[in-house]
Amino acid sequence: MKKLIWMLGFTLLVVQLSYGQNDQASLSGIFQTAAQGGVKLPFYNNPDRSLRIDKSVAITFADFKKMTTKSTPQGKTLSIKLNKAGKAKLIQMTQKNLQKPLVIVFEGEILSAPLVQETITSGNLQITGIDKKTVHKLIKSYKKDK
Structure with a gap:
């Protein structure tokens, strides 16, 4: 069972997990049940799709140095630069969890769950x-936490 990151607010998670009923066949071999307990969280843009994840925090707003946004045809892009402590956590977390999902949670909903392809050393x-609404909520929460 892999640990993941969870908390109220912004969180990064590394997990092995089980999808809800709307599995994507191409990911079925990657996303496996890891947590017998844990918590089931929906995807923010598709509440019918969910993941069951174990709870433990890895990276939070306290690990952020800077957050910026830009618009793209696919929606908003949020760029995050981590501080020294956050960068060290990300390196360790991604190094130990290659080919596993990095789950990004905000306010109890999954924003994204990309696979870790390589160790992320840039921070x-x-x-x-x-x-746009979710981006504004993220920025507001980040500024409030700082």
Whole structure:
């Protein structure tokens, strides 16, 4: 069972998990049940799709140095630069979890769950395809936490 990151607010998770009823066949071999307990969270843009994840925090707003946004044809892109501590956590987390999902959670909903393809050493993250309302809520929460 892999640990993942969870908390109220912004969170990054590395997990092995089980999809809800709307599985994507291409991911079925990757996303497997890891947590007997844990918590079931919906995707923010598709509440019929969910993941069951174990709870443990890895990276939070406290690990952010800077957050910026830009518009793309697919929606908003949120760019995050981590501080020194956050960067070290991301390196360790991605190094130990290659080919596993990195689950990004905000306010109890999954924003994204990309697979870790390589160790991320830059300390930078991007979340794409988020709607404008969610981006504004993220920025507001980030500023409130700072």
